[in-house]
Amino acid sequence: MLDATRAAFAVPISTSQFSCVGERSGNQDAIGYHLDEHNACFVVSDGVGGHAGGELAARIAVDTALNTFVGRPSVAADDIRHAVKAANDAILARQRELADQSRMSATIVSLFVDRASGHASWAHVGDSRLYWFRRGALMQRTEDHSLSARSGEAAAGSGANGGERLVKTNLLYRALGARATAETTVSASQQLADGDAFLLCTDGLWQLISQQVMERSLQLADSAEEWLALLRRAAEAKADKARDNYSALAVWVGFPQQVTLAGTVRSAS
Numbered sequence: 001m002l003d004a005t006r007a008a009f010a011v012p013i014s015t016s017q018f019s020c021v022g023e024r025s026g027n028q029d030a031i032g033y034h035l036d037e038h039n040a041c042f043v044v045s046d047g048v049g050g051h052a053g054g055e056l057a058a059r060i061a062v063d064t065a066l067n068t069f070v071g072r073p074s075v076a077a078d079d080i081r082h083a084v085k086a087a088n089d090a091i092l093a094r095q096r097e098l099a100d101q102s103r104m105s106a107t108i109v110s111l112f113v114d115r116a117s118g119h120a121s122w123a124h125v126g127d128s129r130l131y132w133f134r135r136g137a138l139m140q141r142t143e144d145h146s147l148s149a150r151s152g153e154a155a156a157g158s159g160a161n162g163g164e165r166l167v168k169t170n171l172l173y174r175a176l177g178a179r180a181t182a183e184t185t186v187s188a189s190q191q192l193a194d195g196d197a198f199l200l201c202t203d204g205l206w207q208l209i210s211q212q213v214m215e216r217s218l219q220l221a222d223s224a225e226e227w228l229a230l231l232r233r234a235a236e237a238k239a240d241k242a243r244d245n246y247s248a249l250a251v252w253v254g255f256p257q258q259v260t261l262a263g264t265v266r267s268a269s
Helices: 002-008 054-071 077-097 152-161 211-220 224-236
Strands: 013-020 029-035 039-046 108-114 119-125 129-134 137-141 197-201 246-253
Touching (some): 013 224, 029 054, 029 246, 039 197, 039 246, 054 077, 054 108, 077 108, 077 119, 108 129, 108 197, 119 129, 129 211, 137 211, 197 224, 211 224, 224 246
Antiparallel strands (some): 029 039, 039 108, 108 119, 129 197, 197 246
């Protein structure tokens, strides 16, 4: 009886995804999700360039995080950190097995949803991003763990004194597989509202299209699939700049198309 009640009032969720190679010879991005009547988890990962095994590291990150969530479905911060730590540990374990891929690493961005309570939290390591939109406007996005996201002075200090093994040295200072401990940024738990939309994507996509394009496309879309089709078209229009893989995973809560209209008037925040 309890399960039936929970299912009846579960937050409606729809999802869509795409992944493009760009000008690379292979695709080091990985996407995956788990969705049942009680819980949901969505994960995107990007293998870090410069070292062999990025594609494998990204796949391990996604699969391990999802499997860990399924075994312990929760949006609690400690459980989310546990899922990301498991992904980091799995990459490190594979590094020890494969001498030629002993430095493989990957980013991760993940969204965790309790469909019964309508709460969500997200976590990330690296520069794959999550964007959270409400009524067609950006509410929040993750902050990259990259040198370019810091001031020059802070970035230089991290490399010299922070004791971190820099990966993607001109960009990232955190990635799965780079250290024994995964330093994960976890959001506060958020109460979802009908019409919330999330975009999880690799840096190859957000470097091609702006936040304004994401918002405008969302306001025009009638489904998660259509939203991603518009974003993919916008990215492909800059194909000459698409030197990296670019991937996205869209998550719609309820019915965003009913609360987001082109020309939405935004209240001053």
